[in-house]
Amino acid sequence: MLNQLSDTFLLVFAGLFPVINPPAAGFIVLSILPHATPGERAILARSIAINSLFILLGSLIMGAYVLSFFGISIPVLRVAGGLVIAFAGWNLLHNSFGDARSAPSEASPDAARKDTLRAMAFYPLTLPVTVGPGSIAVAIALGTGRPRGQVQIVNVVGVLLALVVLCGCIYLCVRFAGHVGKRLGPVGTEVMMRLLAFVLLCIGIQILWLGLDDLLESVPLSVSVKP
Secondary structure, three states: OHHHHHHHHHHHHHHHHHHHHHHHHHHHHHHHOOOOOOOHHHHHHHHHHHHHHHHHHHHHHHHHHHHHHHOOHHHHHHHHHHHHHHHHHHHOOOOOOHHHHEEEEEEEOOOHHHHHHHHHHHHHHHHHHHHOOHHHHHHHHHHHHOOOOOOHHHHHHHHHEEEEHHHHHHEEEEEHHHHHHHHHHHHHHHHHHHHHHHHHHHHHHHHHHHHHHHHHHOOOOOHHHHO
């Protein structure tokens, strides 16, 4: 029973952690909101972790059924998600981080600012920056590969434990990315943000290409050569 629990935990955790990459997600959130206060960053980290937990759990349980109901294939999901991520990376790459950092946090009223941060916690900070189409596709694949028939409680516990630990890593990385940024200094943080913006752009293009490649492979070659 313990071996089955550890196998389920490692399967889900090892399959999702490299795709989500919580440390990179933390720095990307920092690059999008470099002027957020520690209290606001704590609220964002908690919201992003909770949103990620529900998105991943929903993708594992019924992601394949939802896509089938709307007639959406995994390649199309990758193309759409890749476009969104690439667009976000392009905007970050050309964003003026120095101006955003020098802007005071009191520039907008507290109520309006909290509403803005609450809205951004889901889109784009959770979806697609933290939990993107790649991680959703992996979660759906893990869900469709689960044993058929009666699901044992030990597998459910292993999946929940893996998701909780994974979302805990997301919380820690988003919560304390600002502390790491302070240690890097203004120049180091600027360089790190530019590099991560470029990496985010490349990730979006890579996901887009994978989706296009799958779509092109599914197109039948009906061209016939006449003698």
